Amino acid sequence: MTNERRSRIEAVLQRRQSNLTVVLENVFDPHNVSAVMRSCDAVGVQEIYVLNTKIPPHKKWGFRSSSSAYKWLTVHQFTDAAACFAELRSRYTRILTTHLSSDAVSLYDTDLTVATALVFGNEHGGVSEEFRALADGNFIIPQVGMIQSLNISVACAVSLYEAFRQKTAAGHYNQSGLHSQLQESLAQQWGLHDENTD
Numbered sequence: 001m002t003n004e005r006r007s008r009i010e011a012v013l014q015r016r017q018s019n020l021t022v023v024l025e026n027v028f029d030p031h032n033v034s035a036v037m038r039s040c041d042a043v044g045v046q047e048i049y050v051l052n053t054k055i056p057p058h059k060k061w062g063f064r065s066s067s068s069a070y071k072w073l074t075v076h077q078f079t080d081a082a083a084c085f086a087e088l089r090s091r092y093t094r095i096l097t098t099h100l101s102s103d104a105v106s107l108y109d110t111d112l113t114v115a116t117a118l119v120f121g122n123e124h125g126g127v128s129e130e131f132r133a134l135a136d137g138n139f140i141i142p143q144v145g146m147i148q149s150l151n152i153s154v155a156c157a158v159s160l161y162e163a164f165r166q167k168t169a170a171g172h173y174n175q176s177g178l179h180s181q182l183q184e185s186l187a188q189q190w191g192l193h194d195e196n197t198d
Helices: 003-014 030-042 081-091 129-134 152-169 180-191
Strands: 020-025 047-051 074-078 094-098 116-120 137-140
Touching: 003 180, 020 030, 020 081, 020 152, 030 047, 030 152, 047 081, 074 081, 081 094, 081 129, 094 129, 116 152
Parallel strands: 020 047, 020 116, 047 074, 094 116, 094 137
Antiparallel strands: none
């Protein structure tokens, strides 16, 4: 491994965040899943949850849209909503869904500096009623156009970059959000990749 590669890995690990995650519930298109992974990597989100209760588990991700981002993330796959929710509840202070409803709060009025799981739903039906009932709140991305929705990967990217903005202002990226054991484990795992891998 070159010194440049080693320095890059160390710099990325120093900015990884453990108190922000994304949950994808029954997102059908693997390219959408992969695009979300790319956004997660870009803002330092290390872990992502993929829940498939109505569709088969994905056999592979859309490699073009991910640019191999999945290799740098910890992906938790679930086929049981209750088990997924229990895992999230044990690790995050708040679980927020995105759904167009009268009780939804603007993304820009949502504090994303606390430990938060952001849940995004299926391309057609959105987040399920089951998950919305269990969640702590619901947010929307303000829009002024005729179409009141964004592509799942775009909505996730907008949300993650608002979290990035808030967390940067709060100083969260000044030090690694990962505990030392996990940071070391990831460093070893990433060091096994060929140095030409992007």
